């Protein structure tokens with residue numbers, strides 16, 4: 240697949256996280272479940288201010304902007320990427336995709352034709368390679384035997400598509416939403432550890448740290464605007480990798496500092512003494 244900017248092999252979720260390491264929200268000032276006695280759900284105005292600040296800082300991310308025009312091979316590669324990046328950085332997933340490309344295996348039939356141990360070796364850079372090889376083969380079995388091709392699988396309204404994807408072994412909510420949003424270009428909100436980290440640190444979580452709580456809240460607030468949903472997730476990831484990092488966040492460079500209690504605490508702006516990392 241050709242790789243213009245912001246496509247799979249361009250290294251979208253290029254990472255500060257080594258391959259195989261699970262992405263975590265890190266310290267946010269809340270407990271591990273994101274619970275707090277005080278809950279201040281973000282208003283549309285607050286969300287708009289966060290979005291504009293992130294967009295101004297990082298610019299348009301343009302993740303897979305032409306997925307609908309690039310052909311079924313490109314859409315299938317986005318699906319493989321969504322599986323390979325589970326519990327790991329994009330860097331590892333991108334290296335695994337490169338291996339599949341070099342082996343001429345970026346194709347559902349080719350994946351099914353490979354012995355599972357050979358496929359596992361190809362996707363080794365993505366971590367958890369035995370289980371990911373099986374997940375790719377389960378996904379491709381559904382594509383080939385259940386639907387005939389990837390576009391038949393993706394051809395559904397967003398909620399139905401999400402249900403189809405979640406019914407496939409190895410596809411969880413984050414992968415299902417990434418495929419729905421980026422491969423099928425249908426509206427949904429992708430939640431990950433970066434989302435929990437950012438909104439908890441801003442003291443604006445929509446609720447406890449639960450996937451569906453975040454997804455439903457943001458989808459309702461943002462609406463079915465695919466471009467903006469695409470950009471929201473990409474900006475949150477970019478911010479979480481480069482500025483609002485798990486350890487040593489670069490709060491002094493962050494345009495959200497003015498509205499971020501966690502960042503102000505980190506820099507000692509509230510207490511006169513920086514927080515220990």
Ligand code: SF4
Nearest residue numbers: 483490493496499502
């Ligand atoms: S001020 Fe710091 S903690 Fe708050 S959003 Fe920015 S980088 Fe993250």
